[in-house]
Amino acid sequence: MSKKLNELKISTPGRVCLFGEHQDYLKLPVVACAISLRISVEGHRRDDRIIKVQLPDISDEETFSLDEPIIYSKERDYLKSSVKVLMKHGFTFSNGFDCIVHGQIPINAGTSSSSALIVTWINFLARMSDQSQILPDEKLAWLAYEAEVLEFSEPGGMMDQYSTSIGGIIAIDFYPETRVTRLNTELKTFVLGNSKQPKDTKYILSHVKDQILAVDKILRNIEPEFSLQTVSYDDLRFYSKYLSDSQYQILEGTIKNRDLTVLARRELIRKNPDHKLIGQLLNEHHNVLRDMLNISTPKIERMIKAALKSGAYGAKINGSGGGGCMFAYAPEDSERVKDAIEEEGGQAFIILPDSGSRQEIPEVVK
Template sequence: MSALEKNVKVSTPGRICLFGEHQDYLNLPVIAAAISKRVKIVGTKKSGNKIFINLPDINKHEEFQLSEKIPYSKERDYLRSSVNLMLRNGFTFSSGFECEITGKIPINTGTASSSALVVSWINFLARISDQEKILSNYEIAELAHESEVVEFSEPGGMMDHYSTALGGIIYLKTFPKINVQKLNCNLGSFILGNSEEPKNTTDILARVKNGVLNIASRLKQKYPDFDLQVLSDESLKNFENDLNEQELKLLFATLRNKKITQEAHSLMNSNKCDEEKFGI
């Protein structure tokens, strides 16, 4: 079989956040689990320098030429940004390719459909490149985060990229450096319901993230020892004169979320998980 005839196939799961929702972009820990719904990409090289992408699930088709820097055609143009990122990282494409992207992950439901797509796309691009490189799951997660979040100055964190790239259940800490722990506890099965009401994830992330970061910045200026990493919800009374009611609620929710995540991590690391306390 020639290089032009060789099929490249990859797939990536979506994810659910078990504990620490909206925490990773504040450098606070999260626990996430991959789900059985996946994004799949199948493609093969073609002569020429064009990329053809079929998206039958949404009745769309995209095509663009390979160049040193591919211009973006829309906001959050992850398909093109990923190619640009791979080119910047030394990958080359001496021929174009055609692929089909399909998936069962519901869109705009908080199950990381876009991140799973980007993770699959990065994996696919590395394998179909001239280098035909098989990246580690950690490398894929880092590149996917850069393509989706950093490239477009988005508010999201790294949970989606690590949880979809690594699979299983993970405990992710991003401060003071990235630390991922695979958790092997048996949580049984989850039923994922879809209300079919779209979730505007980006706007929610921006509002919560910017709100907490603004509070933390102001308190840090007044109290140099202020640190979200070590602050407890019980100590909020020390800042009652510095924050309004809404700000206190937002900060309390953030710290309580952190505490619950840490308690869940301890339970999931124990020899015998307390199912009643865990909520199974």
């Protein structure tokens, strides 16, 4: 048994959005937490310029050549887009790679499995490139955002890439410019619940995003100084006469979420926050997402209700919604909360905050 030359293994966490769901693409603040479910890419250089990636978790495999122009052959062709973005930024590759991807993160469930894969892959590629670069966390996040969102004109924001790259608990401000703050707060056990209901992330994101951007455009035409970043919740009623009931509802929900995020961040800046208050704010955030943005599902509601009844301090849907995951903050009774979620048909994981994208010790290969 011996290790192959040039072997490298990189892993990256998934994430939950603690506060600020459907906010980052509006340049409104978010608070996110990397979680102890990870995805890894392990591989070595080849003698030719072929990239071959095995994805056994989804019974798939991808192969393409660096000697040919990179042409996307499917929607969200992330393995190719990551290479293309790195080349655009001056990275070169004299060799291809044989790689294998393994993941613990639920797929298409709102826990950033796609972003974690892209961050992992770009981290791997940059280190294995001719330039052999270890990218700073925030540069890694930006390159992943380019490869995932900009290359395919997707509707998403930047939270996923920054959270999975940097790790821990972070607050991100996007206005007037992007600023990431690492929060050294000590949160305890969460329970992640996968409803196993597939969701159309692209549709849900664009649906919610298109609605609030239409509202923003209407109000800016009436009042050029109007801003989602600065408007006071108390002043919203003034704008109701210009909007339909549904438009006003999504505006009100957006600003409520913004203000809840600011309030939660104020508590999370503390080293030892009030854990019961964090749970209460999670519940309030979920109520807005359910009742005003309409992104929850009956099954997720049952899972949340069961988690709260079993001792969780708070719970909310996670990600764009319409299926996927919820999570509960459960510093006590986490096993009981896990069992309750599973009794409602969910797949449950006890998780903790985790570090960002990192190099691992590769497994020994024959």
